[in-house]
Amino acid sequence: MTDHVLVPMDESPLSAEALEHALEKHDDADFTVIHVLDFVDAGYGAPMESTLPGYWEEWYESATEEAEALFDDAQDVADEYDVTLDTEAVVGQPGRSVVEYADEHDVDQIVMGSHGRTGLSRLILGSVAENVVRRAHCPVTIVR
Numbered sequence: 001m002t003d004h005v006l007v008p009m010d011e012s013p014l015s016a017e018a019l020e021h022a023l024e025k026h027d028d029a030d031f032t033v034i035h036v037l038d039f040v041d042a043g044y045g046a047p048m049e050s051t052l053p054g055y056w057e058e059w060y061e062s063a064t065e066e067a068e069a070l071f072d073d074a075q076d077v078a079d080e081y082d083v084t085l086d087t088e089a090v091v092g093q094p095g096r097s098v099v100e101y102a103d104e105h106d107v108d109q110i111v112m113g114s115h116g117r118t119g120l121s122r123l124i125l126g127s128v129a130e131n132v133v134r135r136a137h138c139p140v141t142i143v144r
Contacts, residue, residue, distance in 0.1 A: 005029045006107040008036065008098045008132075009070055014113025018143040019074055022111035023081040025141075029109070032086040033074045034101055035067040036094040064089060095131030107138055114144035 005026050009015040022031065037060065067089040078085045090097050102110055114129050133140045 002026045002029045002109045004106055004108050005031050006098070006102050006105070006110045007031060007033050007074075008094070008110070008112045008128075009033050009074060010035065010094075010113075011066075011070065012113055012115070014115065014143060016073075016077070016113075018111050018113045018141075019077055021141070021143050022109075023078060023083060025111075026109065027081070030086070031078065031083060032088065032101075032105065032107070033071060034087075034098060035070055035089045036097045037063045037067065037089055037091045038094055060091075094128040095135070098128070098132050099135045099137075102136055102138060109138055110136055110140045112140070112142060114142050 005022050007015070007019050007022050009019065019033065022029075071085070071087040071089075074087070075085050088101070090101065092100075098110065098112070101107070110132060112129055112132065115127060129140075129142050133142065
């Protein structure tokens with residue numbers, strides 16, 4: 001029996017599908033949705049003003065607001081299954097942060113989309129899903 005399911009989410013359609021899959025397959029579990037605020041990924045597309053004081057604080061506030069909107073959308077989906085989600089935004093590298101969260105919070109299963117990044121950033125930074133599959137202590141379901 002799976003007691004605690006972790007669903008890493010970004011803005012990709014596959015992460016939304018992963019949440020639906022998790023809710024359908026693990027109806028007796030507790031669910032946590034995590035969103036990783038990735039400074040490294042944000043830095044690749046940062047404008048010139050990112051060197052000015054205060055830029056990264058503003059970025060963090062904006063990213064946190066976006067995470068809250070993502071969590072609200074996820075809860076709307078979970079409401080259809082009569083489930084209340086725990087949510088958490090963390091700062092770090094996505095693959096590493098997901099694995100560390102799972103280790104620290106007694107997660108029994110991770111359910112995630114196969115990819116969220118596109119284009120050059122996916123090639124440069126590698127696959128988050130692959131990183132999680134290789135390092136996680138628990139079973140990982142990849143939805144594609």
